[in-house]
Amino acid sequence: MAYQIDGIVVKNRNIQSSYYLLELKCPPIANKARPGQFVMVKPSSQNYPLLRRPFSLSKFYPLNHPDKSKRGQFSILYKKVGLGTEMMSHLKEGQKINLIGPLGNGYSLPPLPSSSTIILIGGGIGIASLLSLKEVLKDHIMFAFIGGKTKEDILYEQEFRKGKNTTLYIATEDGSYGEKGTVVKLFVSRMSQFSSDKDLYVYSCGPSGMLKSLAKKLIRKRWFVQVSLESRMACGIGACWGCVVKTIDSNNPYQRVCKEGPIFDLKEVDWENL
Amino acid sequence: MSIGKIRLKNPVMVASGTFGFGEEYEDFFNLNELGAIIPKGISLKPMIGNPPPRIIETEGGMINSIGLQNPGLEKFITEKYPYLKKIKTHLFINFFGNTEKEYVELARRLNDLPGISGLEMNISCPNVKKGGVVFGTNPKMTFRLVQKVRKVTSLHLMVKLSPNVTDIGMIARSAADGGADSVSLINTFKAIAINIHTRKSEIGNIIGGLSGPAIKPIALRMVWEVRQAIKIPIIGIGGIRKAEDAVEFILAGASAIQIGTANLINPGTAIEVIEGIRAYLLQHQIPSIQNCIGLFKT
Numbered sequence: 289m290a291y292q293i294d295g296i297v298v299k300n301r302n303i304q305s306s307y308y309l310l311e312l313k314c315p316p317i318a319n320k321a322r323p324g325q326f327v328m329v330k331p332s333s334q335n336y337p338l339l340r341r342p343f344s345l346s347k348f349y350p351l352n353h354p355d356k357s358k359r360g361q362f363s364i365l366y367k368k369v370g371l372g373t374e375m376m377s378h379l380k381e382g383q384k385i386n387l388i389g390p391l392g393n394g395y396s397l398p399p400l401p402s403s404s405t406i407i408l409i410g411g412g413i414g415i416a417s418l419l420s421l422k423e424v425l426k427d428h429i430m431f432a433f434i435g436g437k438t439k440e441d442i443l444y445e446q447e448f449r450k451g452k453n454t455t456l457y458i459a460t461e462d463g464s465y466g467e468k469g470t471v472v473k474l475f476v477s478r479m480s481q482f483s484s485d486k487d488l489y490v491y492s493c494g495p496s497g498m499l500k501s502l503a504k505k506l507i508r509k510r511w512f513v514q515v516s517l518e519s520r521m522a523c524g525i526g527a528c529w530g531c532v533v534k535t536i537d538s539n540n541p542y543q544r545v546c547k548e549g550p551i552f553d554l555k556e557v558d559w560e561n562l
Numbered sequence: 563m564s565i566g567k568i569r570l571k572n573p574v575m576v577a578s579g580t581f582g583f584g585e586e587y588e589d590f591f592n593l594n595e596l597g598a599i600i601p602k603g604i605s606l607k608p609m610i611g612n613p614p615p616r617i618i619e620t621e622g623g624m625i626n627s628i629g630l631q632n633p634g635l636e637k638f639i640t641e642k643y644p645y646l647k648k649i650k651t652h653l654f655i656n657f658f659g660n661t662e663k664e665y666v667e668l669a670r671r672l673n674d675l676p677g678i679s680g681l682e683m684n685i686s687c688p689n690v691k692k693g694g695v696v697f698g699t700n701p702k703m704t705f706r707l708v709q710k711v712r713k714v715t716s717l718h719l720m721v722k723l724s725p726n727v728t729d730i731g732m733i734a735r736s737a738a739d740g741g742a743d744s745v746s747l748i749n750t751f752k753a754i755a756i757n758i759h760t761r762k763s764e765i766g767n768i769i770g771g772l773s774g775p776a777i778k779p780i781a782l783r784m785v786w787e788v789r790q791a792i793k794i795p796i797i798g799i800g801g802i803r804k805a806e807d808a809v810e811f812i813l814a815g816a817s818a819i820q821i822g823t824a825n826l827i828n829p830g831t832a833i834e835v836i837e838g839i840r841a842y843l844l845q846h847q848i849p850s851i852q853n854c855i856g857l858f859k860t
Contacts, residue, residue, distance in 0.1 A: 290589045292829055330827070335775045335803075339619050339827060388829070522617050522624060523826035525589075527582035529602075529628045530617035542611050542631060561613070 294384040305440040315360035323421035327389030328524035331372040344417035365416040404487040411494025435459040435471025513554035519545040534558040565795040577822035578656035583642040590829035598652035608634035618764035623774030627767040652679035673715040680718030686749035701736040708740025723747040731791030746797035789815025805838020
């Protein structure tokens with residue numbers, strides 16, 4: 289079930305460099321959302337920009353959430369890159385914005401209760417969808433790897449550091465913070481400690497180049513690995529077939545990021561053609 | 563109001579390729595309210611579609627090259643049709659082939675499906691060699707194909723026309739002469755968007771089809787030209803996103819309209835257009851939208 293509904297802006301602020309956090313009040317969406325799902329946002333009520341923009345739900349607070357003040361709210365993390373996000377950055381508290389959501393399949397969660405070990409690997413703004421996943425899986429042993437081009441691209445470090453079971457690793461490509469290099473390189477350098485672990489659940493979200501290099505390292509392993517993919521979208525609801533990615537399913541190679549995804553098993557994706 | 567022998571509860575249809583197989587929209591409004599549903603185009607055999615990227619937004623529009631991805635007739639009948647036939651409105655099945663034989667075979671088999679009001683024959687998809695644009699840009703081939711399909715179906719036969727022609731009136735006349743009950747126009751305009759950094763097309767298949775508000779004035783002109791060329795009903799398509807747009811098409815000579823790209827942006831567009839047309843009729847004290855067809859003063 290998805291809703292087309294107005295959300296009310298609770299807060300919209302620049303968190304660092306060109307990254308913004310938009311907090312919205314929208315109980316139907318907040319109440320139905322699962323980690324890894326997304327919403328389609330219409331930045332303008334006019335024809336320009338014409339299409340909605342997809343954004344991962346970074347955090348959501350259902351109506352039974354312990355923090356009463358946040359119930360019925362969710363947030364999206366966005367980077368100001370074009371006209372649509374530029375318009376969004378001007379949204380003020382109390383303004384309405386039209387939404388469709390929650391959409392997509394969301395991450396598959398490990399069976400509970402279990403002794404599973406969780407690994408999160410996020411690049412840049414890709415950490416957005418991992419924030420809510422971390423919240424849901426907080427009782428598990430967790431290793432989080434986050435990275436970006438520079439220190440400016442490391443988002444929500446404190447959130448990822450939270451929790452007694454969590455170990456956080458940080459990488460920046462220019463070495464301005466954490467270890468120098470890509471987050472995938474950092475993960476690979478620590479991978480040997482997980483090699484014997486059967487109950488291992490790996491979740492990753494980031495730019496396609498990052499996911500491709502991760503796939504190269506993990507495709508032959510028998511691990512449970514899920515990735516969140518991005519694509520240009522028009523409808524977000526499975527109607528137009530514009531957002532497909534190529535998978536290894538030979539009968540039905542092109543699958544919709546908005547419907548069959550955005551979360552795919554790493555082994556499903558045809559990485560050569562991504 | 564009606565097109566041919568078919569009575570419609572309102573003149574608002576949803577265009578093939580922008581409405582999935584109906585079920586994608588059930589969360590957003592009551593599908594029974596629509597004048598008609600035209601689901602995604604069907605071929606005899608499944609088609610995997612074109613390589614991504616398949617869409618790019620342009621100013622006031624979008625270019626797509628989906629490549630008519632569809633499950634094929636068999637799977638359509640077993641997996642998609644049971645849902646569609648339960649919707650209490652007219653169902654037109656959009657179909658296309660690679661050869662005359664494929665068109666005829668599909669029309670013959672669709673003719674036997676209960677609960678269908680009509681067929682929309684696609685001779686105008688710009689994105690695949692199949693999809694019939696070879697037929698839809700040549701008046702003689704349009705005539706021959708429509709005539710052959712006409713012989714195997716008693717259903718309402720709507721022919722969807724391409725705007726990528728010199729004289730759309732001539733193609734419309736060929737379709738009418740071949741036995742079409744109505745024509746729907748237009749399909750998308752062949753278009754390109756170039757990424758200046760990579761110097762490649764923004765579309766995997768290089769060329770795509772332009773749709774959205776940007777094309778509305780051209781679509782409107784084409785409907786008006788076709789109105790002067792033929793007598794059978796016209797279904798107007800092209801950039802309609804609000805009731806005022808729909809009324810323009812009807813004044814230009816369309817008997818009904820289809821909502822396309824706007825469905826993708828605002829899933830409830832069709833309902834808003836239906837309500838807006840009612841308000842227009844009340845405001846001008848016109849009993850039925852039928853009274854407005856072709857009232858464009860020149």
